[in-house]
Amino acid sequence: MRIIVQKFGGTSVSSPEARQLVVGKIIKAKQQGFAPVVVVSAMGRKGDHYATDTLIELARSTNKNIAARELDQIMCCGEMISAVVMAATLQSKGLEATMLTGGQAGVITDMNYNNARILKVDPSQILRLVKQGKIPIVCGFQGMSPEGELTTLGRGGSDTTASALGGALNAELIEIYTDVDGIMTADPRIVSNAKILDCISYGEVCQLAHQGAKVIHPRAVEIAMQKGIPLMVKSTFTDAEGTLITNINNGDTGGTAVTDRIATGVTYLANIAQIKVDILDTNDASFKVFKTMAESGISVDLINVHPGKIMFTVNEDVAEQAVIKLEKLGHKVEMVKDCAKVSVVGGGMREVPGVMASFVEALTMNNIQILQTVDSHTSISVLVRKTDMQKSVTALHEKFSLFN
Amino acid sequence: MRIIVQKFGGTSVSSPEARQLVVGKIIKAKQQGFAPVVVVSAMGRKGDHYATDTLIELARSTNKNIAARELDQIMCCGEMISAVVMAATLQSKGLEATMLTGGQAGVITDMNYNNARILKVDPSQILRLVKQGKIPIVCGFQGMSPEGELTTLGRGGSDTTASALGGALNAELIEIYTDVDGIMTADPRIVSNAKILDCISYGEVCQLAHQGAKVIHPRAVEIAMQKGIPLMVKSTFTDAEGTLITNINNGDTGGTAVTDRIATGVTYLANIAQIKVDILDTNDASFKVFKTMAESGISVDLINVHPGKIMFTVNEDVAEQAVIKLEKLGHKVEMVKDCAKVSVVGGGMREVPGVMASFVEALTMNNIQILQTVDSHTSISVLVRKTDMQKSVTALHEKFSLFN
Numbered sequence: 001m002r003i004i005v006q007k008f009g010g011t012s013v014s015s016p017e018a019r020q021l022v023v024g025k026i027i028k029a030k031q032q033g034f035a036p037v038v039v040v041s042a043m044g045r046k047g048d049h050y051a052t053d054t055l056i057e058l059a060r061s062t063n064k065n066i067a068a069r070e071l072d073q074i075m076c077c078g079e080m081i082s083a084v085v086m087a088a089t090l091q092s093k094g095l096e097a098t099m100l101t102g103g104q105a106g107v108i109t110d111m112n113y114n115n116a117r118i119l120k121v122d123p124s125q126i127l128r129l130v131k132q133g134k135i136p137i138v139c140g141f142q143g144m145s146p147e148g149e150l151t152t153l154g155r156g157g158s159d160t161t162a163s164a165l166g167g168a169l170n171a172e173l174i175e176i177y178t179d180v181d182g183i184m185t186a187d188p189r190i191v192s193n194a195k196i197l198d199c200i201s202y203g204e205v206c207q208l209a210h211q212g213a214k215v216i217h218p219r220a221v222e223i224a225m226q227k228g229i230p231l232m233v234k235s236t237f238t239d240a241e242g243t244l245i246t247n248i249n250n251g252d253t254g255g256t257a258v259t260d261r262i263a264t265g266v267t268y269l270a271n272i273a274q275i276k277v278d279i280l281d282t283n284d285a286s287f288k289v290f291k292t293m294a295e296s297g298i299s300v301d302l303i304n305v306h307p308g309k310i311m312f313t314v315n316e317d318v319a320e321q322a323v324i325k326l327e328k329l330g331h332k333v334e335m336v337k338d339c340a341k342v343s344v345v346g347g348g349m350r351e352v353p354g355v356m357a358s359f360v361e362a363l364t365m366n367n368i369q370i371l372q373t374v375d376s377h378t379s380i381s382v383l384v385r386k387t388d389m390q391k392s393v394t395a396l397h398e399k400f401s402l403f404n
Numbered sequence: 405m406r407i408i409v410q411k412f413g414g415t416s417v418s419s420p421e422a423r424q425l426v427v428g429k430i431i432k433a434k435q436q437g438f439a440p441v442v443v444v445s446a447m448g449r450k451g452d453h454y455a456t457d458t459l460i461e462l463a464r465s466t467n468k469n470i471a472a473r474e475l476d477q478i479m480c481c482g483e484m485i486s487a488v489v490m491a492a493t494l495q496s497k498g499l500e501a502t503m504l505t506g507g508q509a510g511v512i513t514d515m516n517y518n519n520a521r522i523l524k525v526d527p528s529q530i531l532r533l534v535k536q537g538k539i540p541i542v543c544g545f546q547g548m549s550p551e552g553e554l555t556t557l558g559r560g561g562s563d564t565t566a567s568a569l570g571g572a573l574n575a576e577l578i579e580i581y582t583d584v585d586g587i588m589t590a591d592p593r594i595v596s597n598a599k600i601l602d603c604i605s606y607g608e609v610c611q612l613a614h615q616g617a618k619v620i621h622p623r624a625v626e627i628a629m630q631k632g633i634p635l636m637v638k639s640t641f642t643d644a645e646g647t648l649i650t651n652i653n654n655g656d657t658g659g660t661a662v663t664d665r666i667a668t669g670v671t672y673l674a675n676i677a678q679i680k681v682d683i684l685d686t687n688d689a690s691f692k693v694f695k696t697m698a699e700s701g702i703s704v705d706l707i708n709v710h711p712g713k714i715m716f717t718v719n720e721d722v723a724e725q726a727v728i729k730l731e732k733l734g735h736k737v738e739m740v741k742d743c744a745k746v747s748v749v750g751g752g753m754r755e756v757p758g759v760m761a762s763f764v765e766a767l768t769m770n771n772i773q774i775l776q777t778v779d780s781h782t783s784i785s786v787l788v789r790k791t792d793m794q795k796s797v798t799a800l801h802e803k804f805s806l807f808n
Contacts, residue, residue: 063496
């Protein structure tokens with residue numbers, strides 16, 4: 001049995017017209033010989049009555065400190081409503097569809113409400129339905145603890161559901177349907193000639209997501225990667241091919257070689273503050289700087305440690321708090337607000353000489369001041385002033401020939 | 405531990421103002437030394453986004469023949485949303501409230517979707533919470549099958565949940581909160597001087613409900629009666645005492661003797677058609693008349709069987725169909741449309757001489773034509789023309805001194 005997991009996001013299920021297109025995608029998969037297992041998100045965006053954010057707002061308007069447990073129980077309704085409506089739509093077309101809650105679909109999680117981890121997936125109920133020729137419509141984003149408590153998986157949770165089911169069912173392919181044609185080389189609102197990628201590696205897509213691109217949740221990618229199941233990101237609303245996420249260094253996946261590609265995409269994260277600390281003391285002082293940040297629950301990024309100087313970035317909204325904490329340690333602290341991090345991601349850039357040179361050249365030729373850089377095997381990031389962000393993205397996108 | 409079950413209907417939970425009043429009722433119960441177990445209906449009435457009818461409409465607008473199973477799954481969300489909002493409201497007041505789905509509350513049902521029967525209630529989870537001083541907020545109207553399927557209990561299901569929990573928890577009292585001050589002697593829209601009853605027997609309230617009064621679901625009453633747990637019907641919006649439903653022939657319940665009361669209330673059912681069949685044959689023919697109706701799924705009421713003549717009533721919308729079926733048997737059939745059934749209900753009327761005389765007197769003195777009557781130990785019903793319905797209710801209400 002060739003199982004395909006098809007996950008449809010909020011905009012794909014929120015209108016009757018969109019749901020008709022979803023039906024078409026499911027029928028097409030059947031015609032291709034697949035047994036489809038469907039995962040849905042809640043309907044629509046903030047403001048829609050049955051959207052996750054709207055349900056949270058309803059609960060929070062009553063009590064802004066509502067318990068995490070109760071918040072999960074109301075959030076689960078978003079996907080339940082959406083999955084029933086989708087099942088009903090398929091039933092109206094004569095297809096046998098059966099709605100399953102996360103728990104009914106065998107998604108067993110811990111009790112870490114609002115951000116639960118999947119402990120295991122028991123695929124027996126889904127397999128039973130699939131063997132009967134039925135199409136399971138599974139509520140994404142939710143699970144059930146062994147004690148029967150309802151849980152949610154955190155942001156991007158429906159993608160995670162799709163990957164976890166794909167793994168447990170040993171699916172041939174996981175399709176992530178959304179309202180864009182695939183994963184792009186850059187945000188098209190900033191770079192007008194950004195293009196859709198045909199394929200991308202698991203690692204690259206995780207890097208892109210961590211560096212600010214809103215594509216697919218990294219957790220979902222990691223689960224699929226562990227099981228070696230390819231993911232396809234594509235649009236419900238067009239017939240575009242989409243972007244295949246797979247292990248492109250592995251000949252098994254069809255040999256879609258992209259080793260001639262140095263860079264895969266350019267991403268950005270705004271609303272960042274740079275913090276520079278003058279360390280006049282021993283190594284112990286550096287340790288205490290990071291320990292203080294950790295104990296204050298402040299995430300740090302873009303870390304450069306030098307003799308006598310530590311630089312890193314934090315989210316702008318916790319920057320003032322970070323400065324106060326560090327000054328209490330007796331250090332001289334400088335903060336630069338209104339920064340942005342721009343990154344070039346690419347599995348092909350490892351050990352290719354001259355990549356950093358090209359990177360710096362693109363920025364300096366455009367009069368962009370480099371505040372700080374950091375690089376890994378598969379990405380280079382630069383901290384720039386927020387006013388230079390857009391120019392930086394465009395310059396790097398052009399330099400690394402990511403345009404059409 | 406003195407447990408009280410407090411059930412709040414749709415209008416009691418649909419606005420922030422109403423929910424504050426609900427909090428007051430729960431706090432009051434705690435102050436009186438009770439451990440409250442709360443049951444809630446879905447929020448609001450038809451048209452409200454999270455009301456049961458609205459969710460059904462959403463599903464049916466997609467597919468008017470949606471499977472019963474999927475319909476139950478979407479309906480369950482109405483109470484889940486309502487119960488979370490109510491739990492959040494209590495939490496905001498510093499009360500420890502925990503939302504439970506029907507399944508989590510231990511309401512185990514059969515798989516008869518849309519109208520499931522409760523097989524058993526496992527009260528262990530509720531008892532655990534109550535012993536910790538927490539207030540369980542239970543989703544009414546829903547349960548779970550032993551296989552983990554979500555089910556709903558049919559109309560009036562939240563009342564049924566309250567009674568079933570009351571029975572399983574051996575509650576001291578079950579309070580049914582609504583938007584009226586209690587059970588009335590007649591519909592106040594028809595009889596301006598109708599009054600609230602202080603108390604009523606289980607049997608009488610079932611009779612009233614079956615005869616058309618919208619008070620509390622008979623199934624809920626029967627469950628409470630079996631366990632001998634008193635029910636109190638009262639308003640969320642006032643401090644009125646409400647109506648106590650109990651076994652008023654049983655001295656154990658506090659001796660609220662009402663044996664001097666012959667009648668308890670007057671009810672009506674409109675949109676009824678009378679059918680008269682001339683039987684020219686044997687007893688076998690009578691049997692076949694009723695068998696034909698049963699096989700056609702037509703409910704019959706107000707049945708009078710005489711030599712050569714059978715009279716009964718059916719709902720107006722199936723009357724034409726009934727006539728066609730009966731004419732096929734070869735009988736002469738007469739139909740009277742636009743009838744109404746008016747009933748006087750009262751546990752005190754059994755074996756009291758002259759009750760029927762008073763009943764008939766009240767009608768004939770008001771020039772109301774009696775089309776048919778039927779009586780039991782605890783009720784007398786008359787079939788009248790619909791145009792006489794209002795006059796009949798008023799005349800009987802006055803005759804049996806039910807006014808204030």
